[in-house]
Amino acid sequence: MSAVLEKPEQKPAARSGRWIDHWEPENPEFWEKSGKKVARKNLIFSILAxxxxxxxxxxxxxxxxxxxxxxxxxxxxxxxxxLIVPNLVGATLRVPYTFAVPKFGGRVWTTISAGLLLIPCALLIYAVTTPGTPYWFFLLTSAAMGLGGGNFSSSMANISFFYPEGKKGLALGLNAAGGNLGVAITQLVVPIVITIGTGINLAYAAVIWMPFIVLATACAWFFMDSLTQAKPDGQSYKLALSNKHTWVMSFLYIGTFGSFIGYSFAFPSLIKISFVDYKGWVALAFLGALIGSVARPLGGWLSDRIGGAKVTLVTFVGLGLGTVGVMLSVDVKSFPLFFGSFIALFVLAGVGNGSTYRMIPAIYSAQTDDIKSAKRQAAAVVGIAGAIGALGGVLVNLVFKFSLEGSKTLTPALIAILFFYGACVVTTWWFYLRSRVFARVPSLAYAGV
Incomplete structure (x- = not known):
């Protein structure tokens, strides 16, 4: 650690804890000697939380x-x-959670955000063990679960400062994939745990996470670090908000992460509602989130090599084809086609999550020679795009809700989603793959966009 920390008197005033003042990930000697080890340690505990x-x-x-x-x-x-309320709350919290990193430091905020997860667990235990619990309390419990959705933006913004530009795609992909795997773990473990003993014990769905939450909170406090340069300041947010690429990437992230989280919330219910004879397959719903999570670092890795925009474009084309597959399955009442098409959607959404997030730092680095400013703007966009993208999950579940209530079928919802993917294909090509764009900003192609 001594190779990373500056002298105590050079630390920021009124700061305490494990703060690192000197951080040069782009310096190969610094990175190999001490930076890589510290970055990896923080990545591991960030993934856990x-x-x-x-x-x-x-x-x-x-x-x-x-x-x-x-x-x-x-x-x-x-x-x-x-299903919609936790999605909405989680999306809304992503922006303030990003601001919390420069305010409190990555270490302290990871500790706080992890500890807050005990609240929804306690509410769920009360809700399912108290006879006659009103519907509004279940809505409150769902809203509290949204606290977990905010963690993504603060974690991604924090970790993005630890890694050099050339390794950022894989690092952020691993960080996000490790987080996304939480969806698969929940959908795999909870159906098993709640059947332990006699009948169904839904309180176990919350109890099982509490020891791990305490562990993650302690690990963040005792082992993580904070970087003094990790400050997506107000000026960076102003620049990001005035940059058209912030809104373009936010729109594309609705299509990738919005699909992943929206389908993750809805998939178990869609199986039970649309294919009653196959409701036992709800126990295998975790496969979608699992494979989609594993695919996320692949998207970052591919983007580091062939360009994020190319990967993203192909991803949206694939998502459109997968949606057509789901439509056909509903029409011909084929559960194998339904399940397989959704698995494909999860895989493609995972790859797209990695590629779109890799595009963000590349775009802002290509627009300025000020490396620090570019990184701070990119960190700001992580929070903005993360929040807007998560709202895509709300939209997915809303269209499913209205479609099932209105026409008793998923087809209208799937048609709307298909048109949206088409818009994402056009948007990706228009802003990042047209030859005249590269003629105007040639560095975008080189930067990995």
Whole structure:
């Protein structure tokens, strides 16, 4: 650590804790001698905390499927609102969570955000063990689960400062994938845990995470570090907000991450509602989130080599084809085609998550020679795009809700989603792959966009 820390008197005033003042990841000698080890350590504990954030965030996706079995009879519309609310809260929290990193430091904020996950767990235990719990309390519990959704932006913004530009794609891909895996872990473990003993014990769905939350909180406090240069300051946010690429990338992230998280919340319920004879397959819904999470670093890795825009374009074309597959499965009542098409959607959304996030630092680095400013703007965009992208999950579940309530089928929702993917294809090509764009800003192609 001595090779990384400056002298105590050079630390920022009124600061305490594990702060690192001197950080040069772009310096090969510094990186190999001490930077890589410190960055890897912070990445590991960031993944642990973020993984639990996702686990708690999507907890209701499994709980809602079993509520009827323990005496809580809610309509399809009410059930989907229990899926929409945590998505909405998580998306909203992503911007302030990004601001929290420069305010408190990555170490302290990871500790706080991990500890807050105990709140929704406690609320869920009360809700499912108290007879006659009103619907509004379940909505409150779902909203509290949204706390886990904010962790992503603060974690990604924090880790982005630890790694050099050439290794950022894989590092952010691993960080995000480790977090996204929380969805798969929840959807794999919770259906098993709640059946331990006699009947269905939904309280176990919350109890199981509490020791791990305490562990992640302690690890963040005792082992993580904060970088004094990790400051996406107000000026950086102003520059980011006035940059058209911030909004373009936010739109594209709705299509990638919005798809991943939206499908993750909805998939178990869609299986139960659309294919009643196959409701036992809900236990395998975790495969979608699992494979999609594993695919995320692949998207970052491919983008480092062939360019994020190319990977993103192909991803959206594939998402469109996958959506057509789901439409056909609903029309011909083929569950294998339905399940397989959704797995493909998860894989492609995961790859797209990695490629779009890799595009962000490349775009801002290509627009200025000021490396620090570019990194701070990119960190700001991580929070903005992360929040807007997560709202895509809200939209996905809303269109499913209205489609099932109105026409009793998924087809109208899938048609709307297909048109959206088409718009994403056109947007990606228009802004990042047209030859005249590269003629005007040639560095974009070189930067890995």
């Amino acid at each position: 973020e993984n639990l954030g996702f686990s708690v965030w999507v907890l209701m996706s499994i709980v809602v499927v079993s509520l009827g079995s323990v005496g809580f009879k809610f309509t399809i519309g009410q059930q989907f609102w229990l």
